[in-house]
Amino acid sequence: MHRVDITLDQLRALEALARTGTFAAAAAALGRGHTSVLYLIRTLEDALGFAVVDRSGYRTTLSAHGRRVLASAREVLAAEAELHAAVHELRAGWEPTLRVVFDGIVPIEPLLRAVGQLARERVPTQIDVRAEFLAGVEDTFVRSAADLMIAVVPPAVALTAVPLPALPASLVAHRDHPLAHGRHDTKALRRHLLLTVRGSDPRLELPTAAIEAHATVHLNDFGAKRAAVLAGIGYGWLPDALIADDLARGRVRRIAWTRASRHRFVPRLYHRGHPGPAARRLIAAIA
Amino acid sequence: MHRVDITLDQLRALEALARTGTFAAAAAALGRGHTSVLYLIRTLEDALGFAVVDRSGYRTTLSAHGRRVLASAREVLAAEAELHAAVHELRAGWEPTLRVVFDGIVPIEPLLRAVGQLARERVPTQIDVRAEFLAGVEDTFVRSAADLMIAVVPPAVALTAVPLPALPASLVAHRDHPLAHGRHDTKALRRHLLLTVRGSDPRLELPTAAIEAHATVHLNDFGAKRAAVLAGIGYGWLPDALIADDLARGRVRRIAWTRASRHRFVPRLYHRGHPGPAARRLIAAIA
DNA sequence: GGGGCCCATGGACATCCCCTACGTGCGCGG
DNA sequence: CCGCGCACGTAGGGGATGTCCATGGGCCCC
Structure with missing residues (x-):
């Protein structure tokens, strides 16, 4: 043989x-x-x-x-x-892997464009990008020992943060929803179904945190939340970028609440102490 | 270091x-x-x-x-x-390479289907398929030491042959061409432009071999020849499969020649003495 | 605390890989 | 036609290399 x-x-x-x-x-x-x-x-x-x-x-x-x-x-x-x-x-110093977890609420294009650029340059770093929502971002960040995180909820662990452009959001309801027309106080809101994503976090400091609505629905992502709003199921906060078209066509309307009907989510890019070259490239491209 | x-x-x-x-x-x-x-x-x-x-x-x-x-x-x-x-x-006996040269006049689907099948089975044989026309088939067959050949012109070298379904062809002209209507004798044909592919070979035994037209145009393939016929430039033999639509719509017409206006090309699959497994598979799939 | 795994080191040894030296076959030019 | 150059091939030796055995020590789990 x-x-x-x-x-x-x-x-x-x-x-x-x-x-x-x-x-x-x-x-x-x-x-x-x-x-x-x-x-x-x-x-x-x-x-x-x-x-x-x-x-x-x-x-x-x-x-x-x-x-x-x-x-x-x-x-x-x-x-x-x-x-x-x-x-x-x-x-030459490139980190072998780079794990990024980001909040699905932020626009994804700048991040994906930067990742694509790095991949095109045949960088040896294996880049792993994962979308989560709100508190879920930090969870997977610590669980998977990720390197970068774009989060809206301020994290509990100590990290250096880079602010990103704010995301305006609005408290909206479908045009046929009782809250869509007229002015309402907190008591009125409490009588309707509040839609949230993954149990919205008190750290977000949303004005609706004090509402403690009669019934709250926890959804998995903002896409499902928008669908729920469009179906007239309830009301809730949605990023303006997601509902610009809906607002323009009048399908959904901002709720005229006595407190506030607008909010600015401030996403931040968090990373640990000394990012490697690939992480630095990504940070520079996003921020 | x-x-x-x-x-x-x-x-x-x-x-x-x-x-x-x-x-x-x-x-x-x-x-x-x-x-x-x-x-x-x-x-x-x-x-x-x-x-x-x-x-x-x-x-x-x-x-x-x-x-x-x-x-x-x-x-x-x-x-x-x-x-x-x-x-x-x-x-296990598979031949490392298998070169196939075929005449572009024959329908290509059965061959490509068989090649695709072999490739899908991860056969080690590198398969190289090349299209030529008429006498060009044998030329490249001997020049590149190919293994298989589908030719219409009988080759000069001694090979074992497997007959394939005949390809009916017609002597046609554009409907506006003077030969398209009425009955014509050889002398009439001789006054017009005969279109051929790569200097048609006497071995084809086409009825028009004796015409020796006043002017003959040699084209590279039957696609160009069909285009020339459709443009009214001349007349010539075209495989029925290529002009079925043109005949049905009346764009081209069979020439009513006193001798014959139809011919059957008989393509044959030629190979050398002892084909390898891949060649045998291909032969079985085609024949 | 001891048994069971597992990593690690050192030394022995067979094999492997590469080199030097030499021989042979072929084409080419004087 | 005969040497010369080039390229392939074989033989043999020696140093590097890869593998094994034996041994030691650390840690977990029972």
Whole structure:
């Protein structure tokens, strides 16, 4: 039976032999004596079970089998080159992984654009981006030991923060909802269904925190919340960016509450002490 | 400076270590003593320039760098597995390459379907399909030492042939062409422009071979020839499959020639003495 | 506290890999 | 036609390399 081990050295020898055409030139390209290449090719053929060079003529050429093996060998060597490139970048200081968790309430385009840019530059860093909502952001940030976080809820752990553009939000209801027209006080609001995302956090300091509505519905994300508002199920805070169209077409209306019908979420970009190069690039691109 | 060599053995050790979790189990999976794995990982770290396992705890785990390297290592090992698979198939008798040249006049679907099927089965054979026309088919067949050929012109070299369904063709002209209406003899045809593909071959035994028209135009393929006919430039033979729609809509008409206005091209599948498995599969699928 | 794992080190040793030296076959030019 | 250059190939030796055995020590769990 054949030996089944294949060595990268053997594949490199095959590649050099195919590229240069002769054993001697291949050996020169690899920086070794030509007998070394002879040995490598011979042991490669031993492992493969068939010849890769045609020795029938007085000058050797690659056999058809050899050319087929060469094609696969180049794949392996290309993968090895990728590994080397990644290793080189890692040695230059790039962090191997970068986990980002962000609040789905913020516009996603700047973040994705920056991530795409990094990926296009073949940075070795594996970037893992995850969307959560409100308090869920910090939960997964600490649970998965993430590096960056874009959160609206101020986190409990100590982190350095970079403020991002504020997100105006409005307290809205469907136009057919009783609260959609006229002016209402807190007592009036309390009689209707308040929609929140994942149990809105007191740290948000929303004006509605004191309402303690008769009934509250906790939804998973703002998309579901918007759908619920559009269905007339209840009322609640929604970011203006999400309902600009709905407001313009009159499908939903701001509630004229005696306290406030507008609020500004202030998302912040949080990171730990000393971000790596990829994290710095991402921070610079977002902030 | 670090050594820059990386060995497949080292990558295999890293992969086994990541998969099993401990040096001892990795060694067992690789069928060697655990010190061998220790050695491989140590020399790998030496080559990389950074640690791949985190030895700070009392149980070792992969470091973040190690996980990143592992991802690239798996790519290399996957490429190696591909190579092994190809080698295994080649040893089982599959030919490394299969060159097919066919006449563009024949319908291409059955051939492409068979090629796609082979490719889907991850056959190691590199399949190279090339379209030519008439005599050009045999030219490239002998020049590129191809294995299979679907030709309409009978080849000069001795090959075993498999007949394929005949391709009816018609002698046609545009409806506004003088030959499109009425009955014409050979002398009448000779006064008009005969369109041919790549200097039609006498071996085709077309009835028009004796015409020796006043002027003949040699085109590169039947697509161009159909376009020339539709433009009213001349008349000539076109396969019915190509002009079925044109005939139905009356854009082109069969020429009522006193000799014949229809012809049957008989394509044949030619191959050399002993086709390999991939060639046999292709022959069976087409014929 | 002891048994069971596991990592780690050191030394021995067989194998492997590469080199030097030399031989052979072929084409080419004087 | 015969040497010369080039390229492939073999033989043998020696140093590097990879693997194993034996041993030690740390930590968890019972």
